[in-house]
């Protein structure tokens with residue numbers, strides 16, 4: 149392979165992670181690194197402080213911890229470490245990822261209540277308040293921000309004040325939104341927030357990260373239900389040993405993420421990236437509606453990250469054929485995940501621009517074979 153002339157991607161990944169990344173992010177992986185040497189550890193520390201700076205202004209009182217594995221491993225490390233033995237978790241869910249938080253809690257034998265709104269409906273905030281009023285044993289509340297199952301943006305700015313009115317610890321799975329949608333972690337008083345390398349920061353998969361209030365982290369010592377996913381243990385080692393992970397870290401992925409963070413800054417930060425994603429999303433939805441597609445969710449509930457569309461009802465339509473034809477034109481889309489509704493999804497995050505989304509809409513127009 150000629151390293152000075154690396155191949156372009158054969159298609160855009162319109163899947164919300166892994167997603168299309170820049171060549172410079174991928175090129176950052178073309179070097180081997182020690183896990184314990186200062187050269188590498190200083191990169192880890194820059195990533196950690198950079199994440200805190202992306203999340204809050206009051207950087208003194210917050211910290212970031214990186215955790216090996218896919219995003220779910222980070223969610224599991226938070227759930228399994230933040231919950232005290234006699235704690236009780238309330239999970240608000242309207243999709244696969246909210247349900248997954250509940251499954252993790254169940255596997256870990258954590259006392260849990262699930263408030264399930266169903267996949268295509270919003271979180272019932274009055275019911276949340278009634279539950280917190282009535283069940284004083286609840287100590288923690290968890291919710292997914294952008295529910296990637298459908299593309300719904302759950303209104304954490306309305307949920308947080310209720311959770312905090314009752315003095316509960318608040319955990320937000322912002323996996324597919326952090327970096328691509330502004331989140332005011334301080335104002336919302338979020339205790340633990342999770343995201344991963346391969347979503348809106350536009351890195352490659354291999355680790356997740358937890359941004360948390362230091363005061364919340366200090367309270368979780370000794371509570372872990374797993375050795376490798378002990379959030380407190382990971383934090384202590386990263387802090388005390390200045391960037392060392394407890395166990396072998398994904399060195400190349402971390403280096404790529406460090407580069408991705410520089411590129412986010414060069415783009416103008418989260419506000420600018422969020423504006424690009426919103427524009428990508430607008431071109432997608434406007435174009436799809438012109439062709440005749442309908443979105444699953446009303447616009448006001450929709451995150452500018454990934455969009456679910458109803459499948460065409462014509463008999464000749466079939467997802468696999470649609471997928472293959474689009475892939476040949478340079479675009480990979482995503483199957484639907486909603487039970488009982490025939491749908492498909494298109495992501496608009498990653499190193500993708502409005503002109504690419506316009507190209508996608510044109511490709512879809514050319515591909516329509518079911519009418």
Ligand SMILES: *Cc1c(COP(=O)(O)O)cnc(C)c1O
Nearest residue numbers: 218219220245292294296323324
């Ligand atoms: C991607 C994602 C996750 C993590 O999924 P992994 O497959 O473990 O990376 C969790 N929650 C949400 C909302 C996600 O979009």
